[in-house]
Structures are given as C-alpha cells and as structure tokens.
Amino acid sequence: MVNTIRWERGDDGIVLLTLDHPGRSANVMNDEFGASLVATVDRLEAERDQITGVILTSAKKTFFAGGDLDSLMRLTPADAESSTANTRMLKDAVRRLETLGRPVVAAVNGSALGGGLELALGCHHRVVLDNPAIEIGFPEVTLGLLPGCGGVVRTVRLLGVADALLNWLVRGQRRRPQDALANGLVDELAADEAAMMAAARAFIAANPDATQPYDRKGYKMPGGTPSTPALATQLPAMAAILRQQLKGAPYPAPRNILAAAVEGAQVDLDTAFTIEGRYFTELATGQISKNMIKALFFDVQTAGSRDRGEGHPPIQRVAVIGAGMMGAAIAYVCARAGMQVVLKDVTVEGALRGKAYSVGLLDKAVARGLSTPDDKDALLDRIHATDDLADLAGVDLVIEAVFEDPALKHKVYAEIEQVAPEALIASNTSTLPITLLAEGVSKPDEFVGLHFFSPVDKMPLVEVIRGERTSEATLQRALGVVHRLRKTPIVVNDSRGFFTSRVIGTFTNEGVAMLAEGIPAASIEQASSQAGYPAPVLALMDELTLTLPRKIRQETAAATVAAGGTWQPHAADAVIDRMIDDFGRPGRSGGAGFYDYREGKRAGLWPGLRENFGGTNLDTPFEDLKERMLFIEAVESVRCLEEGVLDSVVDANVGSILGIGYPAWTGGVLQYINQYEGGLPGFVARARVLAERYGDRFSPPRLLVEKADRGELFE
Template sequence: MNQPSPLVSEQQPATSAFSLRFSEEDIGIITIDVPNEKVNTLKAEFVEQINQILQQAQAHPHLKGLVFISGKPDSFIAGADISMIARCQQAQEATELAQKGQAIMAHISAFPVPVVAAIHGACLGGGLELALACHGRICSVDDKTQLGLPEVQLGLLPGSGGTQRLPRLIGAPRTLDMMLTGRTIRAKQALRMGLVDDAVPQAILLATAIERVKQGRRSNASLPWSARLVKGPLGKALLFHFVRKQTRAKSHGHYPATEKIIDVVKTGLDQGRGNGYQAEARAFGELVMTPQSAALRALFFAATALKKEFGAQAEPLPIKKVAVLGGGLMGGGIACVTATKAGLPVRIKDINQQGISHSLKYSWDLLQKKAKRGYLKRAELQRQMMLISGTTDYSGFRQVDLVIEAVFEDLALKQQMIHEVEENASQHTIFASNTSSLPIHEIARGAARPQQVIGLHYFSPVDKMPLVEVIPHAQTSAQTIATTVAFARKQGKTAIVVGDSAGFYVNRILTAYINEAARCLLAGETIEHIDRALVDFGFPLGPLQLLDEVGIDVGTKIVPILEAAFGERFAAPAGLEAMLADDRKGRKNGRGFYLYAPKGQKRRHKRADPSVYKLLNLTPKNKQSAQQIADRCVALMLNEAVRCLDEGTIGSARDADIGAVFGIGFPPFLGGPMRYIDSLGIVNLVKKLQLLEQQWGARFAPCEGLLQRAAQGRKLYP
C-alpha cells in the first residue's frame, strides 16, 4: 500500500481538542487530542469545536475527504465525559445533551465527501458513535484497540445516534448483544461482524484510512443471514420477545436501561430513524435521572478517584520480580495475573513438583481459552507462560522484590514463611500475606523486618474477581503500602486499604450475611428459596450457592476467628457443622448445597441437593417471603458495614461501597451498602433493625453509629 503524501497546511484553533491538516492530495486529517488529559473523552463544548473544524475543512478547495484520528498514544475516544452528564439536574437537560450529540454526528454523516475513522485504542461509547457516523472505519490490530457501547454499565444508553446506526451496520441481534452487555469487541471480531472495514497494523493505520477515503463512499455490506432473518415482521417480533425475556431474567427488573435500549432500537426499526432518534434522546434524558444510573455513576467516579491514590504518602518502589508461596488455586491465580496482567516474571514455590504443575496448568488453561477465542496470539501465549517458573526451594528469591504468601490459613505456618523468606530473599523484599482472616500484626510478630510485612487479600477466582484488600499493620511502612497498592493496580485490580482486624472488611460483612442465610436454612426455608430471594434483591449469586463456590470449608473457617474477635453475633448457626462432617466442600469436591454433574459433564439446570435437608434433620417448608429473607440477610450486612466504617476498618464510605460491590457483588445499581443506607434513610434502617431484633434476636441491634446518625439527622455521605 502506498504511503500518503506529506501533510501540509496545518490549522489549529488555540484551545480546541481538534486540529486539522491537509495532505497534498487534499485529504483532511482531523486529530483529536484533548488538552491535559491522558485519554480523549467527548465534552459538551466539543460540539462547537467539531462544527468549526468541519467548516474549515469544507472551505478547503478540492477537498477529497476527511480522516478522524487520535493524537493520544493508546486511545481513540474512550467515551463521553461522565461529569458532564452528572451536572444535568432535569431529564430535559440530559435530553438536550443527547440531541446536541445527535446533531453533530448527523453533521459528520451528511458531510459531502467521505469521512473515515482511523481507530487505535479504546473506541467506546460516544467514541464509537462518532466512528459510526463516519462513512468508513479502519482499526488497528492491537490489544489496546477495543470497540463498544458500554453505557448500560452506567445505567444509560447510547445517546448520540448509536442505537439507530449500529443496527443498520451489523444487524439488530448483534447490536442488542453489544448494548445490553456493554461488552467490548476486538479488532478482528469487529472486522468479521462488519463493524469496521479493515483491521491493519498501527504503523499503516493512517495510510489505510486515507486509501479508504480515496475509494469513496460505499453502501453497507450485506448483513449476515441471522440479521436479515429478523428484518421481517415475524422474525423481528420473535427476536425482541426473546431478547426482552432473556434480559428480564438476568436483570430482575433492576436495570431500567436494558428495557429502554430494547424499546429504542425497536422504535427505530419499526418507525424509522427519525422517530428512533427522538426516542433515543428522550430515553437518555429519563435514564440520567434514575437512581440506578446515579448509583452506577457514583461507583464509576469512586473507582476512578481510587486509581489516583496509593494508600500512603510515599513513592512506590518498582517491582520487577515476584514470587508466590503455594501452588494451590489461589497461588496459581495470583501467579497468573502477575504474569499475564502485570507482565512480570513470577516464581512459584511449593513443597512438591505437583503443586507447581497444577499452578502452571492454571495459567496455561486460561491462556489457551484466550488464544482459541482469538484474543491472544500463540507467540504471546508462549511469552506470557515463560514469565512463570517454579521451584521447590528458595532458589532465585534473592532477585525478588515482592513475595506473596498463599499457603493454608495457619498462623504458625505463615510466620514460618516470613522467617524463611527473610533468610532467603533480599533486604528490601516485601512480604505480602494472602490471608482472608488472620490479623496481619499476628503474622508479622517476630519478623526481622515487620515494616515490610503487609496483607494482600485476593478473592477467588483471582483472574475474575476485580478487588484486593491491602492490609497494613501498625508497623507497616508507608512505602510498603504504596508499593503494594501500585503492584495490585498493575495486576488490573481495584485495591482498597483496610484496617488490620479479624476478617478485615469484605469477609466480615459477608460472614454476617451468609450466617443469616444459614439460619434461614436451619429454620426450614429451602435452599432455592433463600438464594432466589437474594438474587431477586440484586446479588449475582445467592449466599448458599456463593458458599458452594468459595468452598464451605474455606467459608466457614473464618467464623470462629470473627466470633473470638467480635462476640456472639458472629457465632456459627448450630447444626451447620454437619455439612463439613459429611465432607461437603461445595463445587470443588462436587458435594455442597447443590447437585453437581460428574467431572466433564454439564448440568443444565442448577438444583439443590435434597439430601442436605435429611443431613440437617430438616423438613423444608418456606414460611417467610423472599422480601423477609432478603431483609434479614442484608440488614446484618449493612449494620456490620457501618461498624467497620466507625471502627476504621474501612477508611471511607466510598471505599466501603467499592469493596462490597467489587468484592462480593453487592448490587451495583444500589451503589454499595453505604449509598444504599443513605437512600433508605438511616432512621428507616434503624427502625427495621429494631423490628428484626424483636423477631430474631440481639444480633440485629442497630450499632451505635447508626443510632447517633439517626438522632442527628446525618448521612454516611456528606
């Protein structure tokens, strides 16, 4: 392919995010580069800037076409500026914002010469809507290049024409899948589905886009047969019926954006794009005002702010090499994300070669899945696997900057690990314990360098769960804290710094919740009824199924530690020990609250194991409503979360919400336990707890912090 001619005639308004230059072939190159920002995001003031730049381009004699390209190294346009949406006070303001976005995209779409988007990096939300308004799209074949419309994750829908343009480009079935899940699409997948016209190496991205301009406008490629099939009245009716039914089954009516997306896409297909655009802008305005979107946007802002913090006033030390003690499920997962996400060499130490082999297989299987789906090249798979090595001794530990211990929850064993690492590693090596419950100061007792001992609590499965808790003890240095937080972030994790007390934050509130679910079971409520009640409330899994997934043996090990630290409210429900006595560990050994198919087979429908009732000497009968069960379990979690905040176990309401949502799947549309308490009203929560206390016992007594805030009319968030 010929390289483009040199670019000449630069024009750039002083404060604009858009600059324009022309090639000798009269093709305009519009570079998007938002000043003082790492990534490009669309802002309200850009409407006028884009209009101006398009007018300048149109005034150029003999203009042949335009190319939009980013001036950022790894981002096309990452979406709209969310704070712009948050400033809207009324639905009409948000509707007008959407209408302005639609107008500028219409201007691009109606431009008299071909317009092509040259996409490298994130092309999301409003960024993809701009690309869809262009007459062609070329993207780079790069892992950083991802295309998507993730607005549903903020309780919104695409508001600048995306709901109308995308179905006509790739068909309604794929459009609905992208919009309802918010998932992103890689370059080759985007090419296969017709979302882009070509996918090329970044080095020739601009040249290819210019060549695409020279080819002139093209009519859209024919839709796949599945999309053509649903264009008829019957096919369309069946598609939207099926999608709506499937979406409601997943959302349980908690996410109004999903219904609006389906309605708006259908309106455009049934009544034409004009009506579709009107429906899109109106729905966008209505969704911005929903409490669900407000909660989801608050979580977005909280997670964004957290990325800029390191938990201590210190400069993080560079981590170049890592070691993991223990080749079990957790150790294997930690090693995997260290190599594949952080890109760091990691050495696994286990007492035997079998443990190392299991750990290596964990990473190999995950990378194989990515390679089969086209997300990873074979050469890259091999490169990442070569970052992981194993040993049955401490060879290589002198070069390690950070050791992560993932052995059994045994205090003496963990203390022994510290002594051995201090003898075999460097003076600067940080020791991080992946304990889920044992206080870090106890683990660090007797350490030669206690300032370099810290907790780093991952959640299972490590490759999927986004949260880690970073737990310093009283002697942990600020530099150790900052370095550990920075490392966790490099692994792709959201890190919250929590206090050094039994169970820390996430497991403490989770245990209160699961204990109450177990009490409901032991009172005769059925397994499915309990779990369905909490799934209907908004959790991704019911508490008993969650215990099966975590491991009943692991999940119940923390209970006596919490009871010893905080008293009787954490006492295990009498009778539940029969599950462990019957060797029921959950999914991992195929014996738990639910039935599991033999290894290698799939069970189509998850069913509770009826033998559990006999084992627990129960006659199952549902006496409480789903709402009553949810109230009991959630109320204890909320009460304990406020205790954690007031005791300093969690540093802020913001961190408490992030920890609960990212760590245990607290319903995101509620914004987290603290934001949910504020929305309920603290006075109302106190009344509910007092009523539950009368019915079920002293464990429901509202904590002092709730009582004080109720009396003073204060909220958890200012």
Template sequence: MSTIAFDIDGDGIATLTIDVPGQSMNVIGPDFIADLDAAITRIASEDGIRGAVIASGKDSGFMAGMDLKYFGSMLASAEGERPSPADIFDKVFVLNQLFRRLETCGKPVACAIEGTCVGGGLELAMACHRRVVGDSPKTQLGLPEILIGLFPGGGGSQRMTRLMGVQAALMYMLQGKLFRPAEAAMLKVVDEVVPQGTALDTAKAWVKANPTASVQPWDVKGFKFPGGAGGFNPAFVQTMAAAVPMTVKQTQRNMNAPIALLSAVYEGAILPIDQAIRIESKYFAKVAADPQASNMIRSLFVNKQAAERGARRPKDQPKAPTRKLAMLGAGMMGAGIATVAAQAGMEVVLFDRDQAYAEKGKAHVEEQLSKRLGKGMTPEKMAETLARVTPTTDYAALAGADFVIEAVFEDVAIKAEVTKKVEEVLGADTIFGSNTSTLPISKLAKAWSKPENFIGIHFFSPVEKMPLVEIILGKETGPAAIAKALDFVSQIKKTPIVVNDSRGFYTSRCFGTYVQEGVEMVAEGINPALIENGGRQLGMPVGPLAVGDEVSIELGNKIVLAAKKELGDAYVPQRSDELMAQMVELGRLGRKSAKGWYDYPEGGKKHLWPGLADLFPLTADQPDVEAVKERLLYRQLIECARCFEEGVLETPEDGDIGAIFGWGFAPWTGGPFSHMDTVGIAHVVAVLDRLAAAHGERFAPTKQLREMAASGATFYRPAPSRAAA
C-alpha cells in the first residue's frame, strides 16, 4: 500500500497526503522514502503540475519522524555485526538527498502542518518553501532526537540554523526542546499560523499565488545566517566558544550526540548547503555507529513505548479504566496522585484522618493546576478538574470507587488498619493498590480478604513530574489487579514497569546502593567533593550524598532499621549504616532539616558540611575520580543483576526503563542491562571480582552472571547454541 496519496486539482496544484499504513502516527520508513522519491520526480517532471502541498491524512498529527525500528535495522549488517560509519553514511544520506531534491525540484512546495510535527517530520517541513501550521494547543514542533542519543540527521541541523540563527537553533536542538505554533512562527521555523483545520487551504492558496517561489533562502546568492555565521563572525565564534564548554559540562563528556551536533553545525555553517548536509550525515553516521545510540533508542523510545502500550498487561483481561479513585492519604504523594488522576478525568475521593490534612491535599491539587494556566490549562478547565476532587475523613464517602490507592504512613500496622476499614465499605472485589517504596506487598496483602486483588503501585516524587510507576506483584496478585493498575497508569500517561515482590522492590533497592556506596566512601576517608563529582561525571543527576539529603538521611536510617528487624541474622551490616545513624543522632536529617551531608543556608547556596572532615578524616591516599565512578556504577549494576537473578525483574527492558526513569541511572548507557551487555558480561564479572576483593562481598558477581560470561549470553540475547558452534 502506498504511504502517499497524490492528487492534482484544477489549478495544477498537487496534494501529497501522507498516511503510512499500520501506524498511529506518520513515520519515515523505506516505503515512505520510495513514495516521496517518486512523488518528487512527478512534481519536477510533469508540466501540468505548478506546485505542491504536503499534508497528513492522520488525525494524530503531521509526522513523528523516523521509524526507529527501521532505523535499528540499518544498524545491523547481514552477518549481525555492527556496520562501519561509512556503511551507515550511505544509508542515512539517502534521506538528506531526498529532502534536497524536494527543495530544488524547481516548483514551489508548501507544507500544511496540523498536529504534531517533530524530528524527521519537521526536517521534511523545513525542506519545503513555505510552512503553514494550524493553531492548536496540542500541536508541538521540534527536533528532539538528542533525547534518544541522536541528533537531527535529515538536514535539520543545517536548515534550522539557517532559519532561526545558530544560537537559538542550538539551544532548541541541544535540549530537544519542543515549541508551540506561535513560538515556531516567532523563531521563523514556520511562516504562517492559521486557524486549526485551515492549513491545507492556506498552503494551496500560497502555492497558487507564488508559482515562482521555488528557491530556498540559502540557495540565493549572498544569503546570510540570521545573527551571522562563519569563522570570522564575532557573534558566531562567541556562540560556539560558549556552547562547547556548556555542553561538555552538561553531558559530563558521556554523550556522543551533542558534541557531534556542535561539530556538524560549526562546519556546516561555513559551507554551502550541499556540502553542509554531507557533513551532517557523516557526523550522524559516526554517532549511530556507536552502541550508545542503539541502547538509548531501545530503552528511551522503543521499550518505553512498548511499556506504555501494555507490553506487560495480561492479554485476556478486558479494559478496566478507573472512573472513581479512592485516594487514601493526602500528603505530598497522595495529593500528587490525586492531581494526575483528576487531570485524567477521574473522580477522586481524597481521604485523610484529619479534614484539615485532606483540605491541604486538595489545596496542593489547586496549586499544581494553577501552574499550568496558560500552558494548555484554562480557568474553566481548572475549575472543572478541581471539582472532581473531594476531600474527606469519612470512609463512607469512598463508596462507588472502583480502584483504591493507599499512600498512608510507611508502617505495616497503620496500613493494615486502613486497608481493613476500606474493605468494609468497598468489598474485597475492588482492586486495592498500595503506594509503598519498601514494604513487601505480599505482607501488606494479608489485610485484604482477596490478596489476588491487592497490588503494589509505587509512584515517585513529585508525582506530577516523575514519569515512572513501578507495579509490584505480590505472591497472590492476580491478572485482574495487574490489568487495572496498568490501565490506571495508562490513563495518567505514565510509564509502567512490572516487578515481583521483594524488600525495596527494584527501584528503591537498587537506587539505595548508589547512596550507600557514597556513604561507604565517606567512611573510608574519601573526599566527599570527589565522591559527588564522581557521581555527576558518571552521568547521574546529582551526587550520592546530595540525593541522600533529598530523600532524607533519616528515612534511609529507618529503612535500615526496618530491614534489620525483618531479616534478623540474615541482615549484612555496612559501615554506611553506622554513619547514617550517627548523622541522625546529630540532627542532620537531610534537606528537610536544612542540614545533612550538605548545609542549606537560608538565602544561600548549599555546600558540603565542613564538619564531615572532623567526623571522617580524609585519608592521605585519595583514589582518582575514575575509581570513584567505577564503584558507584558497579555497585548499582550488581544489585540490578541480583534483582534479575532473584526474579524480582522478569525482563531487562523493565530493568533499563525503571533505572533511567525511576532513579536517573546514567541515560547514556541505555540502562544497567544494556550497559552490561555492551561492555561484555565477562568484563563485568572481572571488574566485580576485583571490587569484591578490594571492598567486600557487596560487589560479588552472581552465579547467573558467571554462567552468562562463560556461555556468551547477554541479557538481551540468549547464549549462542553450542550445536551451531
């Protein structure tokens, strides 16, 4: 089936309507490339065609860019080995050549954009001579490729800089920042913003009125970049001189794509467009040839989308959307869940033991909604959303709720008491979800008469911003509960992972090792500043001590005490346990008390607590930063591997998604399991053995890792067949 419908009207204007079969959104694949190539040939060669308009036949929007599954196939040779950058260049330059043919076809081509237009879709639009966009609050445009380890490779880095200037274009491309129609017009990325639904007619009218407007500005002799460009332009030199160190600082030299983008822009800006797009494709091929790109694409896009579309949802269960949510607990977590649920159209009963607390929770909802005014939220919509939230202290008000989420104090007895009282009102056939970060779900489920209807649903703070929800299955959790929880996560537009029960589950358990290892190093006399810098250079959002303050040293200490009580003699103590207890005794509880590993002076900038040096004197022999990074990285990797061996994780996909979106595990790796596969399981085992010998059994490789190293298996690929060998 064709991906482009080609029609010519009485005025000789061809309309190319893109509608890629089998896709919810238009994407660029081999069929589309072939069809567009044929369409450009017709436009250029047929005398009866005066010009053309490109539009979408899908309600979902104009175009989302490259089909990443197709792109992934371009990165594998027939022998299964990774092709060279030169081989990749030959494949990716095809699209650049195609868009160049479009803008030099000799006839005016306009683009009618209704809805989302990102990535390769915007690159196609920028290759047209006129861009008209329908004004809708849902419409977004931009080049977000940097967010998945790539950069614009269809001429985007060259045309966007020529349309809006190097400085502004770099700001948007390096951040993967999207923009609305009005902003796109201000930036000169689009030429005209018209009422929604009229872009096609407006674009046709422009083509009819401008039969000779078939030359791009950068093909006109004497063209100058907005703001200037070139090695002798002071503004351009200053922009690039600032962009490089800023990008290096932001990425800690871990990401390939941003540096390649800067190189492509710098070199392309001093060359004619035909040479510039070749430069872009060469740098793009170099980035694509590195495993980093494919790992990031797999985890941050392909597997993330699969999870959001229900990859782990029981297939035999009917859809079970939540209409009325019983939200137990109106603290920051409960109020945050209430906010996203109300925004998704659900009625929310926000329950707390005290009406003042319940009202405070609703006030939080109002505050969060008010922040979105003017950003797709109107006063009328805000009032309507807020009206769906009912604060109460009366269990009877929960009647009619078809899903329960509990977010009360982290205490088994308190949770059990609330759970039983809710069952008296709703009955055990209702699905009950507990938002807990550490308490075993199977134990909590004992308070619900039908444990098959009890499930863990772990949110991250702040709920409104954090994209991940960890679904935890107790020993008896049934398929109806799994389906209900996943459907709820889909309604609130979050990304789910599904894990099995364990103390700390997956995310809290593995994230905790990052903080613990940082504290272990403090105990050894390693400079706290070195530890923090090592964490950031690894690619983590902040250092382990800073994040320990954010989540609270006191909370970390309570988790340790609870684990000791639960596990008894099986608990393996660490030096970090003693340090956290000591900090709590000193009243240094973390950011919430304005003092922890850091001091937080009022009106000033936080800084590491000078008293650390007195409590934990620095050793004379300090490790280098690479050794610190290695310890922080491999302590997380081994815990992730243990979760996989123990069955807490069932798939590496959940492990990678959960790590990146749950606790900010270095995105450049594609996640812990992608990273272990990339460096090689045998290498991982060797490093862990060395670290275990130096620092203790917490680094000891699992039996499964040793077996994988011996067999040649990886997490994403089973061991090769011995018979085949």
C-alpha cells in the first residue's frame, strides 16, 4: 500500500506529518490515505512518550482536496455497509489523533475543503496562511453530499447548531482565511509558511496538554442543545428557512445535514458520529449525488480542459462595443482578469455609464472586505470609456454587444476592421447565427460567438459558438479568452438560438403554454420550483422580458419561411402577445408582467391571469407539470445532438446547469434521461405518454429511440 503521509520527528520531539500522496497533484481521502492515517496514528500512539506535539501540513498546492470522487461515483446501495465501515474507520483514526494526549496543530498551507477541513478540525489548533487564494469550507452539499468524516459533528460542537448549519454546512460556503477566522473554524493566520510553522510550534509549547473543547470537563455546547429552550424555539424557523430555499426540490443533502446536526447534538460524541455516517451513506450511495458529482465536477473539468491554443499570443487588450448591461458587465470581467479594456458606446456619456457598472460592483466588494480601494482603482484604470472608434487601434480582441440586429452588427464590424484589422472579432449574440453575422467581416474564419450569461460577473458559463467558417485556431483563441476569465466554456455549432437559448426557450414556452391550458399560475410556479429550477418559470419570463422571446420568435418564423419551411405556432405565442398588446405587461423592466411589481420588487402574481386565462384546470396531474418542463428541455437537447448543434454530452449537461438553470440534481439535460427510472427506455415510454397528452413536441427523437433500443446511455 502506498504511504501518503511523511513522518519527520525533530530533536524537540515534534512530529511533522506531511500529507503527500505520491503521483497525485492533490491529497484525497481514498483507501490509501485511510490506511496511511491508521498506520500513522498507530505509530503516534506507540511512540507517544517520545513525542511533544504533532504538526499536520501538506506538500501539495492544496492542504487536502477532500473525498475521492472517483470512488464515491462507484458506490451503490449495495455498498452501504462497506461505505459506513470505511467512513467509521477514518473517523476513528481522527478521533484517536485528537485524543492522543499531545497537542496536534493543523498548519494549513493551502485550501482545505470538505475532508481537508474535517481533518483540520480533528486537530486542537488551526493555523492558516493568510492567502486570499486559499479556500476553507464544506462544499459537499453542492455535490449532493454531507461532510462524512466528523465534519458535521465537530462543527456543531465547536460553534453550536445554528452557527454550524447557517454559516458552514447547509449552503456550502467557501471562505477565505480572514472570513474563516471570523466565523470560528480557524484559530490563527500566518503571513508566510515560516510564520505558520512558528505559530504551530508556539501553540505546542504553550499547550502541552491540549484537548478539544468538547472533551473538557464541564463542556457546554455553544447556544445549547436542541432541548435548550432558546435553541428549541429557533429550530422550526431554521427548518422553515431550509424548506423555503429548497422549495420542494429533490435535494436530500441539506435535509440530511440538518438532521445529522440536530440529532447528533442530542447524544454523545460516538453516537453522533454514527448518526452522521448513516446520513452520509444514504447520500453517497444514492443517485442524486452521482448526478451532481458527474456534472459539477467531472463534466465541468472536462469542459474546461479543452485545447486553448497555448501557442497563440495571449489576449492583452480587449474592446467591448456597446456599453449596455451586457457590454458593461463583459468589460468588468475582462478588466478583472487583468486585461486592458476599451469600452465603446455611441456617446461618451453612455460609455461612462457602462463603466459605472464596474464602480458599483467594486464598491460593494470593498464594503464587504472582498477587495481594497487600491485594487478597485487599479481595475477601473484598466477600463477606458470612449465614443471614439480610433481608440480601438491595436486591440487583440473585439467583443460586440450591440442590439440584436444583423444589419447594425454588420455596420459595426465594418467600422472595427477599419481601425483594428488584425483583431479577433466575437459577437455576444444569444440567438443570431454566427455564420450570418460573419457575412459582415472580411475574415469569417477569424469570427466567433462568445455568448455570456447575465449577470456576467457571477454566471460561470460562456457558450462558444463555431460558425461554418470559424477556424480551429480562432476557436482555440476564444477558449483561451474564456479560460483567462476563469469561466467554463461549452462549444456548440452554429444554429439559430445555438444550444442554450434554444433549449431554455422550450422551458419558458412550456410554462406559458400551461397558462393557456387554464392551469393556475401558482401551480405552474410551484411545479417549476419543485422540479428544482432556481427561478419559477413565469418569474423567469418576467426577468427576460416578454418582448425578447416574441422578437426571437418573429425572426425565427421569418427565417423558416424564407428557407421554404413552414412555421408552427406554439400555444405560448398567443398568451405572450396578449400580455404585451392587450394588457401592456411586458415584464419586470416594464413594471408589470405575469407578476405585479412595487418599487421594482415582485408583489405577487397578477390577479388578471385567472380572469383572462382561466386558471380553473385542476385536472392535470402535478407530476405532469413538473416533468413537462424537465422533459421538454431534455428532448430538445437530444434534437440539438441529433442535428449536430452539440458535439458532446458534456457540453449539454454543463451548459444546461451552469447556463440556463436546469436543475442540478438531475446532472444535466442528458444525464436526466440516463438516470430516469427505467433508463432510456423508461424515458422514451414516458415521453410518448406526454406527447399523447400534451402534443407532439414531446415525441422522442430518432436518436433517443435508437439508443434506447440498443441499451445505450448518453456518454
């Protein structure tokens, strides 16, 4: 068995344990580590009389990366017993470490997430490098899991039930060292590694009999146990907050974390570990964690590892044309990545308003302690607001973000080529074909789509669209830009609406079509929430504005007819037209849509929906409402794969979750089909039922049927 922990004892009796898994870029909690930890603790106990203290640190860039996700992906319900035994073995080893009778210090010289933080919590003192690149936290919940190596139990006993749940466990926050210190799980910060080791040795010298707070006589849990009246009155409110956040969506991890914390706080430490382990095993052997790990870890890694053309000169100067909301936000993320940015609009006042968007974001960051005034000034200095086309001279990349009109965009491209003939040109269009737009440039092989998502500073995805003549070198340079911005790319081929806009349009249309069928608006919203969508479908329509899908529909219909095809109206079309034309309710930006608004905030569904669209259809099964939204996006994604708009399953899954809010519990649009009860044949059968009930749009595409018949998955 490979040893993953190096041992070095100094003349002072302090044992330095260095986590260093040979051949791996990061330390992970796998079988080899488990065996190494047990052997190391065995030796510590055997040589205890010659030891004055223990320092635990890492030879890797990260302190400890957490659980071995490859192993977790292979667990099934049949592995429940062995999984429980393995986690118990690790917990027992960490428990023996913290009861060694000698001070144990975690010298955290890199990020400690999940299992790494659990290991550090098994030490008596935690010293962390004061490096803003380091992250501390329990992100397990974002992968459908909970901290299974004592993390829930120890955090609750160190901080109390309420603080542990709200500040660390339920939301999966990743905290910087200063924030982690303020929130109680870090004891001390150090400026550099030498200072970190000195602090660790100083703690050992000053605390030769160190113990954990919960092992000391007279220990009382911060905030009390669940039987304490003050905490007992808080628990229903905490449960209500959790229910409100989940909105009925099938995310079992937050529920299990809450249960493990509350139940574990009422029993002795050993029993609490057992409770935590059982809740962990339920999640680890279940399907939802598999879906989330695959999509949000493995698929995201695959999408981000594409060839970025490292041989090409790096992009240093960028011009963003159009200083509206999207253009201003794109300028901000480019400047944040260290690029020099020219932000051009038709007037200098418009360009300055666009730059003010960055000012607002930076002011908030400074106020929250996430940035400094000097960093703010440096970033703003990299954005040059202008109305002068000549300022584009010498830029490496131009990102066009003007109004969605091909003629206007062609005019802009002609102007760009006059002053920046060597620049790579990209369009931020969300629907217009890149091949069509490339007709306005002299070098269509150096033209590409870079579709950002709003809000650009937060959304992690960029859809890179390859036109018919986009060269491989241009595609690689575009991927290099996305990597520089620290975002995840998906690559799609050209078509109207590409992948993301085309698929999300089926979701919003389905929700509106339900309204046309007389289904109560509140039921539609509740169904989309319980399906796991981050925003209810009608609320999302209001945010997008109803005029946008109508404009896209009109342009698509015209293009279809011009190409000799026949346009098929959707049941949602008449509802959207009436909302705009008859009732003057275009969405949130217009002050009224499917919802009423007061001072820009939603104030409930518009009562007129029931009067004008019925709302008395109570016969449609609620499960149908949920699955219609999930199925229509999955079916349309298969069509995109069938038509060659998509080249990979990974891009479909990653793009659907990170770009358009497809529920993360599914693992993405195509993984949803894979994991549906009965696999692909089960999905096909259910799709045919939905098609019979609600329309041919649910009919399974040929590719889906053929793969189901062959017993294949989307891989």
